[in-house]
Amino acid sequence: MSELILGLETSCDxxxxxxxxxxxxxxxxxxxxxxxxxxxxxxxxxxxxxxRHLELVEPVVSEALVEAEATLSDVAKIGVTQGPGLVGxxxxxxxxxxxxxxAAQIPLAPVxxxxxxxASLFLGDDALEPPxxxxxxxxxxxxxxxxxxxxGFEVVGGTRDDAAGEAFDKGARLLGLGYxxxxxxxxxxxxxxxxxxxxxxxxxxxxxxxxxxxxxxLLYAVRELDETALAxxxxxxxxxxxxxxxxxxxxRIEQAAEHTHMDTIAVVGGVAAxxxxxxxxxxxxxxxxxxxxxxxxxxxxxxxxxxxxxxxKAGYLAVDAYSSR
Amino acid sequence: xxxxxxxxxxxxxxxxxxxxxxxTTRREAVAELEARPSALLARLDxxxxxxxxxxxxxxxxxxxxxxxRYTSLRIGLATAKAIATALKIPITGVSTLxxxxxxxxGAVPLIDARRGEVFMHDGELVCxxxxxxxxxxxxxVGDGAVAYRAELEARGATVxxxxxxxxxxxxxxxxxxxxxxxxxxxxxxxxxxxxxxxxTRKEFPQA
Ligand SMILES: Nc1ncnc2c1ncn2[C@@H]1O[C@H](COP(=O)(O)OP(=O)(O)OP(=O)(O)O)[C@@H](O)[C@H]1O
Ligand SMILES: [Mg+2]
Numbered sequence: 039m040s041e042l043i044l045g046l047e048t049s050c051d052x053x054x055x056x057x058x059x060x061x062x063x064x065x066x067x068x069x070x071x072x073x074x075x076x077x078x079x080x081x082x083x084x085x086x087x088x089x090r091h092l093e094l095v096e097p098v099v100s101e102a103l104v105e106a107e108a109t110l111s112d113v114a115k116i117g118v119t120q121g122p123g124l125v126g127x128x129x130x131x132x133x134x135x136x137x138x139x140x141a142a143q144i145p146l147a148p149v150x151x152x153x154x155x156x157a158s159l160f161l162g163d164d165a166l167e168p169p170x171x172x173x174x175x176x177x178x179x180x181x182x183x184x185x186x187x188x189x190g191f192e193v194v195g196g197t198r199d200d201a202a203g204e205a206f207d208k209g210a211r212l213l214g215l216g217y218x219x220x221x222x223x224x225x226x227x228x229x230x231x232x233x234x235x236x237x238x239x240x241x242x243x244x245x246x247x248x249x250x251x252x253x254x255x256l257l258y259a260v261r262e263l264d265e266t267a268l269a270x271x272x273x274x275x276x277x278x279x280x281x282x283x284x285x286x287x288x289x290r291i292e293q294a295a296e297h298t299h300m301d302t303i304a305v306v307g308g309v310a311a312x313x314x315x316x317x318x319x320x321x322x323x324x325x326x327x328x329x330x331x332x333x334x335x336x337x338x339x340x341x342x343x344x345x346x347x348x349x350x351k352a353g354y355l356a357v358d359a360y361s362s363r
Numbered sequence: 364x365x366x367x368x369x370x371x372x373x374x375x376x377x378x379x380x381x382x383x384x385x386x387t388t389r390r391e392a393v394a395e396l397e398a399r400p401s402a403l404l405a406r407l408d409x410x411x412x413x414x415x416x417x418x419x420x421x422x423x424x425x426x427x428x429x430x431x432r433y434t435s436l437r438i439g440l441a442t443a444k445a446i447a448t449a450l451k452i453p454i455t456g457v458s459t460l461x462x463x464x465x466x467x468x469g470a471v472p473l474i475d476a477r478r479g480e481v482f483m484h485d486g487e488l489v490c491x492x493x494x495x496x497x498x499x500x501x502x503x504v505g506d507g508a509v510a511y512r513a514e515l516e517a518r519g520a521t522v523x524x525x526x527x528x529x530x531x532x533x534x535x536x537x538x539x540x541x542x543x544x545x546x547x548x549x550x551x552x553x554x555x556x557x558x559x560x561x562x563t564r565k566e567f568p569q570a
Binding site for chain 1: 401402403404405407408418433434437438439440441442443444445446448449450551552554558559560561
């Protein structure tokens with residue numbers, strides 16, 4: 039072993055590191071989630087996240103090496119998330135990766151986090167080959183992408199307001215499910231009846247999304263109920279709300295496929311972990327990122343680094359984090 | 364293979380970061396440079412060129428753990444940890460206030476904590492308004508002394524001119540200070556303040 043790629047991710051509230059081989063096999067994928075830490079604040083607190091990343095970055099990287107039965111001398115390239123994300127959080131991973139690269143003389147590849155999500159499809163035995171149409175639905179983004187090669191993508195649609203993951207999180211909060219809301223809403227929705235409530239799907243031009251309306255509709259539905267009624271209907275509301283979002287996503291991606299004449303559809307990002315969404319995508323014959331690679335992880339960053347140009351030493355010494363694209 | 368007879372020292376607690384390579388036996392800096400914290404690694408690279416020392420000559424890393432600017436401190440600590448890990452050499456934390464005193468013996472070192480406060484050593488590390496610092500007749504140094512010159516001078520302190528080198532944290536003193544006082548600290552920032560969100564929660568527990 040000597041041609042491994044180390045991927046490091048610290049853009050939000052997961053400190054994650056992974057090792058993959060030069061042909062995209064995942065040897066280790068260590069994710070330390072800070073969700074518990076942020077739960078009592080009802081969302082990610084940047085300063086709290088940055089502090090935790092600094093504590094965790096070294097143990098997480100060393101655990102990834104141990105699990106892969108590798109050492110730094112087996113690493114031929116280091117991929118690290120440069121942005122978008124929380125700058126203070128990104129800087130911890132970026133500074134650590136740059137320090138390793140420089141001291142151990144390992145080429146560095148700064149990676150775009152969104153390219154990382156797409157690259158979660160390029161891992162393992164069943165890797166997807168471009169071209170394909172990709173929906174990236176995460177906590178901060180909802181994008182329709184045309185992916186023509188491994189190294190990048192073209193954006194053909196986006197959201198006018200909230201991201202799909204944000205809609206799940208905000209819906210979960212309205213239903214009193216706490217933080218992080220997406221997975222909790224998913225679990226509750228499985229026990230509910232999705233046909234009890236109709237939430238409107240906003241129609242916007244082009245291939246764009248809008249999720250602020252559906253969130254407001256849920257707010258009004260919840261307001262009408264007293265404590266006991268809400269307790270009774272909570273699962274039905276969750277299931278109906280989830281269905282509205284999933285329908286909106288599916289409708290748009292099918293329109294986009296028609297519009298762009300692409301036959302292969304793939305879905306990545308945290309919302310791709312949603313069980314109802316995954317079931318519908320399966321019947322559609324669409325590809326979806328492997329479950330452990332939907333939310334933030336180091337393997338997807340290593341995968342993107344595999345196709346990203348190495349930056350020369352003179353270049354990476356000055357590489358800085360960016361908060362948005 | 365050269366002997367591991369040099370130490371890399373760096374401090375990013377203030378707006379002017381400092382990096383140095385110190386020869387271990389003579390305790391002398393063979394090279395020292397200032398940097399913007401965001402350009403830390405580029406300056407480290409320059410430093411090794413200037414010193415004509417190979418990374419393999421390093422026997423340890425000494426890093427200033429503040430108190431100071433949080434984001435800058437984390438850049439410095441993450442970089443220092445990575446270098447120590449990659450080179451398989453030990454890393455030590457040193458108080459940035461100790462480095463300031465090493466450069467200005469007998470002075471009161473003050474680091475600007477923003478929000479009208481300074482970080483200082485007063486029996487223990489504290490974050491206080493400059494009005495509460497006991498300074499009468501004493502020399503105050505550091506970017507906290509410069510920032511609150513009027514308040515400090517009004518209470519009998521002496522604060523050297525803004526460009527006086529004693530206000531600067533010097534990595535060379537960091538390495539020497541580490542040896543002299545033997546005050547090795549854990550390699551984690553001395554934050555002294557809880558994150559704002561925590562403080563708000565404490566004040567408004569119902570929120
Ligand atoms: N099972 C699920 N059902 C619905 N939503 C989910 C599920 N699991 C995770 N999510 C949502 O996915 C989002 C997290 O995904 P991800 O980690 O990709 O986002 P992020 O990294 O925070 O944002 P971005 O990638 O846009 O910067 C959250 O909004 C979360 O609620
Ligand atoms: Mg993400």
